[in-house]
Amino acid sequence: MTTNNRKRLERASPFILMVLIILLWEVICRAFSVSEFVFPAPTAIWAKMVEFHSEIARHAWRTFWVTMVGFGIAIVVGVLLGFLMGSSRLAYTAIYPLMTAFNALPKAAFIPILVVWFGIGVGPAVLTAFLISFFPITVNIATGLATLEPELEDVLRVLGAKRWDVLTKVGLPRSMPYFFGSLKVAITLAFVGTTVSEMTASNEGIGYLLISAGSSMQMGLAFAGLLVVGVMAMAMYELFSWVEKHTTGWAHRGSQAA
Template identity: 80%
Template sequence: MTSHHRKLIERWSPWVLLLAVVILWQVICSGFSVPEFLFPSPLAIWTQLVEFKGVIAMHAWRTFWVTMAGFGIAIVVGVLLGFLIGSSRVAYAAVYPLMTAFNALPKAAFVPILVVWFGIGVGPAILTAFLISFFPITVNIATGLATLEPELEDVLRVLGAKRWDVLVKVGLPRSLPYFYASLKVAITLAFVGTTVSEMTAANEGIGYLLVSAGSSMQMGLAFAGLLVIGAMAMAMYELFSAIEQHTTRWAHRGSQGE
């Protein structure tokens, strides 16, 4: 098999698998006459998506910009905090375990606290998206800086480079692959955080739509909301993947000839 055929298979395999799952899903729902209020078929979900496209679009836009606001804050805080932690081995050893413990806390538990502090609305949703997505960015930036080869750092010091020069001119570029990898993980987590917050502390957004549709037994509408969330998350994931491929080719040059 040539590399061209292999790339074509890799490119289309997710779509083929998705199509197979959808067909199997539809066959099972139709063959066993599964009630739509229990488990809607893909056809029923599509019907609800078209019927309520205006409402879904309104809620989706709210979820999208709230998620991007929280994600933007997570990028700024994550990069700055990751730089501070990764620039010192003592700071890395001291702070990393504490951040790991914080990341283990369920972020949904913060929503009632955020509601008390900021009220029902965009505040808790933005902060929940931030809290759930900044950790991967911080950890990856810090790891990229903290794992800088001592031999390389020694050579640069001999050549007259200061610690700041080493971090900015060598450490940060070296951390770019880690950074983009963290963005692809963090953006999907940010959508999760926003949706969870909207389910309990909002009157707009896909999370609110899911609760509303579930309470009225409109499972097709609820699944349509989930489909939109997944589509937005995957679109942002692919965007960061494309940016990564165009800006960090040097980090993958060894695998391009495979």
């Protein structure tokens, strides 16, 4: 197999695998006559998407922009907190254990508290998306700064660079691969947080649609909602991958050469 053919196969492999999974899913549902109320086939899910396309689109837009607001807050807080932790050994030692303990708490448990504070609606969903997604960003920024090679820092100091110069001109660019890696993880978590919050503290969004569809035994519509969330998360993941490829290609030159 030539190099070009191998690259084409690698680019097409996710789509090929997805098609194979869908075909296998459809065959199993038809072969075993699985009820649509238990596990709908892809054709049944698609039929529900076509039938309820306007309602699904309305709820999907609500989930998308709410997630983006919470995710945007997570980026700002995560970068600032990560910079603080990565630039100070004392801050890293003091904050990291507390953040780890906080991240271990189930974010769904915060939703009733957020409802009391902010009421049912956008507030709990935005904050849940933020709470569940800022941790990976903070940790990766802090790791990128804290693991700066001591020899490199010593050379820069000898050349007259101050601590601030080392952090902003060397540390932050060096942390960009960590940053984009964390974004790809955090965006998927943000969609999870928004959807979970909408299931219990909202009257709009995909989470609300899932609850409504489940209570009326429309499993095809519920699976259609899940599919839409997955597509939105995958689209944002690919967007960050594209930006990462065009801004931090220097960090991957070794793997590209291979």
